[in-house]
Amino acid sequence: DVKVTQSSRYLVKRTGEKVFLECVQDMDHENMFWYRQDPGLGLRLIYFSYDVKMKEKGDIPEGYSVSREKKERFSLILESASTNQTSMYLCASSSYGTGGHTDTQYFGPGTRLTVL
């Protein structure tokens, strides 16, 4: 069974703090993703990575950065947390799939981040 784990289920931080969200997958997947999910807005892609040390911006990268030093680990960093970054953060991983297409994504349980 594919397992994607996230470092925390719930996190409360203060405005201006630096926040690290960690994600680890155990299936040797090439692709890893960070999303945030907000009511009425659905899942929005923040960043993704298709290989170690590679990263690409998603639809809403502003205020975030990422790090992928090892294949199994993908970190999301909020350099200076703000209240509008209060959200559910979901990490996912996938293999390349056939023909280079993204294969099934497997999600972690999510981290509910509250920024006060």
Next chain:
Amino acid sequence: RKEVEQDPGPFNVPEGATVAFNCTYSNSASQSFFWYRQDCRKEPKLLMSVYSSGNEDGRFTAQLNRASQYISLLIRDSKLSDSATYLCVVTRSGGSYIPTFGRGTSLIVHP
């Protein structure tokens, strides 16, 4: 026009009913299509991939219409346990095949 659009619902149906959802996408170069299911306070999980020829998995049937740029999901003989949010996912080609999620359609199956 949003890249991937779904009717948010909720669709409120009795047990045993047949219900269909549609999802439209704007990028004609989209490559891969999926339906995911998300239970309340849980992470999304793959329900089924959607192929050009259509595919069926038990009570679930998915169809792709490239000409009209939509995918559909049909659920027959609805069960209480089918109550969830159904997310449409379209993967666009942008060098790295980026997945885009629709906002989801809520289904409530009642006794």
